[in-house]
Amino acid sequence: MTTTLRPSGPLQQADDGTLSRSYEVCVNSRPVGTVRIGTLRARGRILGTIGDLRVDEADRGRGRGTVAALAAEEVLRGWRCDRIRISVPADAPAALRLATALGYTGSGHVLVKDLGPADPAPPPPAGVEIRPLAAAETASWIAADPDRAALFPDGPAAGGTRLHVAVRDGVRVGHLWTGRRDLPTGERTPYVWEVAVAEGERRKGCGRALMRFAEDLVRAGGGDRLALRVDPANTAARALYASLGYRLLSTECEKTLY
Template sequence: MTTTLRPAGPPTATPDGGADRRWLICSNGRPVGTVRTVARRYGSYLVGRIEGLAVTDAARRRGRGTVAVLAAEEVLRAWGCQRAEVTVPVQAPPAHALALALGYTETNLHLLKRIGQPAQPASGLTIRPIGAEDFPDWLEATKAEFRAQLVRAGLTEEQARQRCATEHTRLLRQGHATQDVALRRLLADGRAVGSFWLALDNGRLPDGSPLAWVMTVDVAPELRGNGYGRELMLAAERECLAAGVRDLGLNVYSGNTVALGLYTSLDYRITHWVLTKTLL
């Protein structure tokens, strides 16, 4: 049996200078599945994504998924991608095992919660917007932390710098006044102790429900362990409800057991694994 990829349509150029193409997975010329390759540009380098891998039930367990992923990686290499990323739902442990077997490393987890009615702020704690005066310092600190996280996830310093600059420019086009974004600080007895960045329009779930996303939540290192992270998350949930959004997601880096423990204690559940691989 020979497994190959056949184009399901022409390639599409993405607004950032990348590419997007869908493929049929074929066995001896007969379609048995589909896969999609996407290249995203961050400054001068490209990151590839392999998405929508699906093999028909009758064709599974014959190595076709493995061959399809390897073929998709070759497409990404030909496009100039230096890394490949895959996102795997937790309902698909075999796909997670396949990615690990092919040399992918788990870097992130996606979590989701259907918000109920969060508690009101504890006594002495208040939330206030991050305005024009505070925004530059907040942004610089946020970028520094994001760059450090990207390096820990395997990017070079330069790749991390370019990806960070691209992402923040795209997501905060109007700075502190960007539409559908909430930037907030937490104050304890008037002293700033933490902050969060909330995207109130992060697409929709499969059932059509609007989805918000916690982009960052940060507590001053010397003040961690005092419950401020929990208060920030509850404040983000209140922001969502005020905007009419009941589903809130977030990303946590694998190995950050403290953050994962906080989120699971607040009833967030893991929905996806994110894995990456360097394309040599």
């Protein structure tokens, strides 16, 4: 029996040039599942994506998902993609095993926290103030990292973006970049794009204070959920987020196409 992909919708192109299309997974022309293939802009480059890959229960365990994933990679090669990013839900261990078998490696963990009422939180470390980044400072902050500029095509105020800095005695010791992001679940959620603390200020409570501040921003805006992405190798950050009540939502995996 032959497993193939058959388009189930038109090729869609967004304003930024990214593509997406839905397909049926077929065995001898018989639909047995679905998959969505697309592209996204990330850190100044175009990545391929494979999402919502599902095979009907009666056809599982027969290699249908493996063949469908490989066929999706061929579609992305035709779209001139040389690297793919996928998102594997935390409750899908079989999907993670398949991704690993196909050569994907973990590149990030997406974490989420459901925010209840604010609980008593310690103040920032002594002498540290968290304030909005002044307009005059914003341009230089973006220019310091070309990847940031790629994520601000419509200006730093677009998409609910907010920039804050932690300052001690007039010296910047950390920063917080918050906004919104479409999660793999399709939900658009308040998101911490970046949180950082100067090396000499780490393990003093500044990172925790910035995250508590981000949560309060979400609550003040009527939100009840906050998400972020962490490098699996960053054990200190993972420990901080775990202590704050964040849980794994999905694992991002990437693969280079040759």
